[in-house]
Amino acid sequence: MPEQSTINANEETRRLGIVAGGGGLPKAVIDSCVANKKPFFILALQGFTDPALIDGHPHEWVRLGALGQAFSILKNENVTDIVMAGRLRRPSLQEIRPDARGMQFFAKYGTAVLGDDGILRAVSRELELEGFTVIGAQDAAEDILVPQGLLTKKGPQKRHKQDIAHGWKIASLLGEADVGQSVVLQEGLVLGVEAIEGTDALMKRCTALRRAGLLPVLVKRCKPKQDLRADLPTIGLETVETARDAGFAGIAAEAGKTVFLDREAALAAANKAGMFIYGVTADDINDFQA
Amino acid sequence: MPEQSTINANEETRRLGIVAGGGGLPKAVIDSCVANKKPFFILALQGFTDPALIDGHPHEWVRLGALGQAFSILKNENVTDIVMAGRLRRPSLQEIRPDARGMQFFAKYGTAVLGDDGILRAVSRELELEGFTVIGAQDAAEDILVPQGLLTKKGPQKRHKQDIAHGWKIASLLGEADVGQSVVLQEGLVLGVEAIEGTDALMKRCTALRRAGLLPVLVKRCKPKQDLRADLPTIGLETVETARDAGFAGIAAEAGKTVFLDREAALAAANKAGMFIYGVTADDINDFQA
Numbered sequence: 001m002p003e004q005s006t007i008n009a010n011e012e013t014r015r016l017g018i019v020a021g022g023g024g025l026p027k028a029v030i031d032s033c034v035a036n037k038k039p040f041f042i043l044a045l046q047g048f049t050d051p052a053l054i055d056g057h058p059h060e061w062v063r064l065g066a067l068g069q070a071f072s073i074l075k076n077e078n079v080t081d082i083v084m085a086g087r088l089r090r091p092s093l094q095e096i097r098p099d100a101r102g103m104q105f106f107a108k109y110g111t112a113v114l115g116d117d118g119i120l121r122a123v124s125r126e127l128e129l130e131g132f133t134v135i136g137a138q139d140a141a142e143d144i145l146v147p148q149g150l151l152t153k154k155g156p157q158k159r160h161k162q163d164i165a166h167g168w169k170i171a172s173l174l175g176e177a178d179v180g181q182s183v184v185l186q187e188g189l190v191l192g193v194e195a196i197e198g199t200d201a202l203m204k205r206c207t208a209l210r211r212a213g214l215l216p217v218l219v220k221r222c223k224p225k226q227d228l229r230a231d232l233p234t235i236g237l238e239t240v241e242t243a244r245d246a247g248f249a250g251i252a253a254e255a256g257k258t259v260f261l262d263r264e265a266a267l268a269a270a271n272k273a274g275m276f277i278y279g280v281t282a283d284d285i286n287d288f289q290a
Numbered sequence: 291m292p293e294q295s296t297i298n299a300n301e302e303t304r305r306l307g308i309v310a311g312g313g314g315l316p317k318a319v320i321d322s323c324v325a326n327k328k329p330f331f332i333l334a335l336q337g338f339t340d341p342a343l344i345d346g347h348p349h350e351w352v353r354l355g356a357l358g359q360a361f362s363i364l365k366n367e368n369v370t371d372i373v374m375a376g377r378l379r380r381p382s383l384q385e386i387r388p389d390a391r392g393m394q395f396f397a398k399y400g401t402a403v404l405g406d407d408g409i410l411r412a413v414s415r416e417l418e419l420e421g422f423t424v425i426g427a428q429d430a431a432e433d434i435l436v437p438q439g440l441l442t443k444k445g446p447q448k449r450h451k452q453d454i455a456h457g458w459k460i461a462s463l464l465g466e467a468d469v470g471q472s473v474v475l476q477e478g479l480v481l482g483v484e485a486i487e488g489t490d491a492l493m494k495r496c497t498a499l500r501r502a503g504l505l506p507v508l509v510k511r512c513k514p515k516q517d518l519r520a521d522l523p524t525i526g527l528e529t530v531e532t533a534r535d536a537g538f539a540g541i542a543a544e545a546g547k548t549v550f551l552d553r554e555a556a557l558a559a560a561n562k563a564g565m566f567i568y569g570v571t572a573d574d575i576n577d578f579q580a
Contacts, residue, residue, distance in 0.1 A: 169467065179460060179483060190468075
């Protein structure tokens with residue numbers, strides 16, 4: 001009996017496999033599955049998955065290098081579709097300690113895949129060769145993404161919209177150069193640009209840089225060439241709280257390509273603070289410039 | 291007798307007029323004139339020129355709005371060529387209190403020129419209509435610019451050169467979007483990007499962001515569309531000291547388009563710290579990538 005046959009589970013037993021890396025994305029996918037009563041199983045990666053995340057949910061732990069074991073577990077658990085959710089820090093070969101299937105993997109792809117996002121792509125490929133379907137987190141749980149349009153009671157003013165349009169273009173240039181995803185603007189002035197410091201650190205330092213006048217806005221955009229199955233830009237309650245404390249007017253994030261963690265709590269906090277959150281698309285940007 | 295005639299001074303009496311705004315550029319021009327025994331006269335702008343700067347040098351103070359008075363002074367002092375050196379913060383119309391000639395200026399250009407660099411361009415135009423020749427700081431004092439090539443005992447390593455080439459491209463994108471002039475890289479990673487916080491603040495925050503490995507480099511470049519008669523990017527002793535304290539390997543600045551303040555002291559400090567300073571051109575970038 002070929003191995004693939006075990007993957008063709010019937011509808012009752014088919015389950016989403018969540019390979020959980022670091023960051024907030026695995027939690028968003030899990031929360032969505034719970035809310036939508038969608039069966040799932042978590043493959044927790046030693047050293048990467050937050051143990052608090054999987055508490056109370058069906059899961060099993062594996063080493064990153066134990067590919068053969070991982071494939072067996074996923075098949076035994078009737079997993080069909082798999083989402084690779086969250087970041088994997090560059091691991092060292094020593095950390096990985098590959099099993100037999102893992103050795104085969106490195107024999108095929110070389111250890112160069114360890115250097116960057118290559119490992120995600122290579123593992124995705126191997127999973128598909130094993131008969132699994134690898135899908136993006138947003139396909140596994142559509143409601144994890146920022147929807148298009150104004151999400152808060154208060155909206156951006158005309159000048160804010162111009163800033164959002166300006167920031168959108170700058171974020172596009174930065175994204176092409178693979179630098180960062182976020183820009184802070186205030187009345188036409190670029191207060192700050194994100195590299196590796198992260199969005200929260202960016203907003204915090206902009207507090208000291210802002211001028212009198214309208215409050216600044218955060219514009220966050222997906223990198224144009226980003227693999228949408230990998231780590232998407234994220235906003236959430238923490239982003240809103242940092243923006244509020246840093247004296248921001250609001251947040252504009254690319255709709256459909258930004259993960260929205262703790263959405264209800266984040267929107268409640270934004271409404272309470274009188275801030276706006278806007279899910280923007282290229283069409284919105286055209287309107288904002290008009 | 292037409293007004294212009296008073297400007298045609300003979301060689302003995304012709305003098306460079308330095309209209310001194312804020313920042314380090316006026317000092318660099320003055321230092322260069324002193325070192326090269328070139329006669330000069332400073333028009334000091336109330337609220338902008340650093341009084342310590344003009345101490346002991348021929349000068350007269352005017353209000354920013356007293357255009358008629360400024361033109362008279364410059365003519366009486368046998369000024370022929372004029373360099374507008376240094377930044378002018380956005381002034382308010384109230385700060386300016388224009389004289390009759392100043393009123394005429396605003397009647398012609400409108401107060402919109404107060405918003406940005408427009409005032410420098412409009413004043414340059416009026417000076418030229420009055421018969422003066424407006425030149426760039428680098429034309430008034432060629433030795434104020436970063437020369438091409440390695441300026442320190444120690445040079446960049448191969449990996450640093452790759453980082454410089456990478457940073458050069460990112461700075462170009464940022465400059466086109468009129469965002470900033472400086473980028474910090476470490477072994478291919480963009481640690482930080484400058485917006486309005488300034489180069490020193492950028493380097494300081496990169497200290498906390500840097501990884502193990504080769505030390506980071508600062509890459510500084512003129513904005514592609516920048517009016518070279520206006521405020522050029524600047525490095526100097528303070529830049530070197532900040533870079534040293536922040537743990538940088540060295541500084542690459544665009545040759546011929548970056549002002550180099552306190553050059554001797556800056557190079558001595560860099561050599562003592564074992565840092566490199568490189569004046570780079572587009573040709574160098576091609577070599578660095580090879």
